[in-house]
Amino acid sequence: MFKKFVSAVLVFFFAAFFLCGCTTKRNTVNSGDKLNIVCTVFPEYDWCREILGKYKKNVSLTYLLGDGIDMHHYQPDADAVNKIKNCDILMYVGGESEKWVDEALAQVPNNNITVINLLAILGDSAIELERERVRSRKALDPVEETTEPTTIPEPLYEEHPWLSLKHAQTFCTEIADVICQYDPNNADYYKSNLESYINKLAALDKEFRLMFNDCKKHALIFGDRYPFSYFEADYNILCYAPFKTCGTAATAQYDDIVALAKQVDYFKTHVVYILESSDTTIADAIIENTTVSNQRIEVLNSAQSVTSKQAEKGMSYLSIMLGNYDIIEGALNQ
Numbered sequence: 001m002f003k004k005f006v007s008a009v010l011v012f013f014f015a016a017f018f019l020c021g022c023t024t025k026r027n028t029v030n031s032g033d034k035l036n037i038v039c040t041v042f043p044e045y046d047w048c049r050e051i052l053g054k055y056k057k058n059v060s061l062t063y064l065l066g067d068g069i070d071m072h073h074y075q076p077d078a079d080a081v082n083k084i085k086n087c088d089i090l091m092y093v094g095g096e097s098e099k100w101v102d103e104a105l106a107q108v109p110n111n112n113i114t115v116i117n118l119l120a121i122l123g124d125s126a127i128e129l130e131r132e133r134v135r136s137r138k139a140l141d142p143v144e145e146t147t148e149p150t151t152i153p154e155p156l157y158e159e160h161p162w163l164s165l166k167h168a169q170t171f172c173t174e175i176a177d178v179i180c181q182y183d184p185n186n187a188d189y190y191k192s193n194l195e196s197y198i199n200k201l202a203a204l205d206k207e208f209r210l211m212f213n214d215c216k217k218h219a220l221i222f223g224d225r226y227p228f229s230y231f232e233a234d235y236n237i238l239c240y241a242p243f244k245t246c247g248t249a250a251t252a253q254y255d256d257i258v259a260l261a262k263q264v265d266y267f268k269t270h271v272v273y274i275l276e277s278s279d280t281t282i283a284d285a286i287i288e289n290t291t292v293s294n295q296r297i298e299v300l301n302s303a304q305s306v307t308s309k310q311a312e313k314g315m316s317y318l319s320i321m322l323g324n325y326d327i328i329e330g331a332l333n334q
């Protein structure tokens, strides 16, 4: 009985301690005795794990897209929307594919959720996708042009900023900052985790930089959707793909396949890349149209189809990026 009472008191004190300690720049914990963090994509979830370390057990940490469906194809159900509405900290990418998150947030009365929006953090550094300006039929009429302004759509941004190891460090710093504000008593521990993790990210970033500096054949040819714009920009490498971005891929045009095959021949590269969870149809067609022999298909992991099961078994953002390094190094030095 005494044991039970002590446990109850300890639970009460822990809850009170945690709740009282949770002042943030915006708010305090919504309800219950656990900080409630919801992440849409895998890298955000993994970064939280790294920073929380041993205190992850004190937090309700949800990886929303844990079924392995990428954000472009994800269909949120009522449960997902409710998780967002009831969390304390929400992390999402903030692009076109996650408009539903903005809609869910708009439904929260007296919104007291701390939101970490990756594209918003990048600000002007977010990569804008080209999109033809849409002009209304009336605007094309010279008579009415003076009264009807041209319609300029909202800009579209590339939605995979985590594929930049440089930006990943910025995001982790922001995440740690927010977590420290919710749990200032353990701030030193979180900052220490952040520092050692950022050192690992920076070291791998340096390795990629050295690899691309040392190797003359910088062209990466993709036979798939293309989420690597931030990675490409970081290392100033040449990448060719049948699509400008990831999204929902259409069928590749034959002319594009022939043009990509010519790039394979020109750079004498032996590898055509596809993404995890993709099929090889386009890459096969590119290889069939090349004149150089001994090509093969390799998979680069864009970290957007990781399942919760894989995450539990130890797959991490860093292990994925290290795997990509090994694959690209093997291809470039062949």
Ligand SMILES: [Zn+2]
Pocket (backbone or CB within 6 Å): 070, 071, 072, 160, 227, 246, 247, 304
């Ligand atoms: Zn994507």
